[in-house]
Amino acid sequence: MSRAVRNTAEPDLGVLAGRLLFAAQGELFLRLRALGFDDIKPRQGAVLAYLQPDGIRATELARISGTHKQVIGTLVDELTALGYVERQSDPADRRAKLVCPTERGRAQMAAADQIMAEMQVRHARRLGEDVYAEFKRVFMDVVEQQRRDLRNAGDDASESVDSSLE
Template identity: 65%
Template sequence: MVTRARRNETDPDLGVLAGRLLFAVQNELFTSLAKEGFDDLHPRHGAVLAYLDEGGVRATELARLSGQHKQVVGTMIDELEALGYVERKPDPADRRAKLVCPTARGLAQARAADKIMSAIQERHARRIGRDTFTMFKAALIDVTDHQRRQQPQ
């Protein structure tokens, strides 16, 4: 009988592959960010940082985009605010709501992260070929979107 460990070593399932990819990308991204002076960030912060826009985003939208619970996102926003990466501002469209906006440090981190992620993607595109990488990414987006729609409400 083949053990689960052996099966996932030789024929990993989608969850194992997705996890391996996530952890490997996070490791490279956050190690590189630390070298650029953003050593106070952790991979969990990516659920907020990946979706911030200069004009700000509501916490509920960050939760929806990241697939994280609102409470988890709220905790990360608190942490990032304490670290100086974001600030909460009134939403001009609804003064009762708040926007999570990047600070100057948050914008600098976003520029650095975009550069690092572009280099990671470029390396893979060169390695397997641009057309193959484009098809891989399109298929991954499709599978990811389809799986997210299967989530129980």
């Protein structure tokens, strides 16, 4: 008896998004390792991808990355120990802390930004700039609509999804 294999010929949205994420992360972290950033892990991308030059609050990192605050706290601790970030008082609210890149963190950010830009240029050349721009526009629309749908599903559903991602 022949069994059909799920998500091979016609992969669903989740499979396609996962394949893109893992392929892009794979190239990014391979190239970062070659540049001397061999101590960071893809899971730390939940912080590194959204880190701002002037710092960002951990609660904001959690919100925009879609990761639990506790997970972000653990990742910030790891990146602090590795010398990529440090916690500083937020000048707008001394009770709050900002996660700020160190010199090494800023160097990693610049390298990652360059690598990601090169990947995008490569795909735009291969597909054509107009096609790639439309792909990104539509992909961003699908991502944002999916995020709205999740939020609208209610806190209970969103919390169970969030906890399954930890």
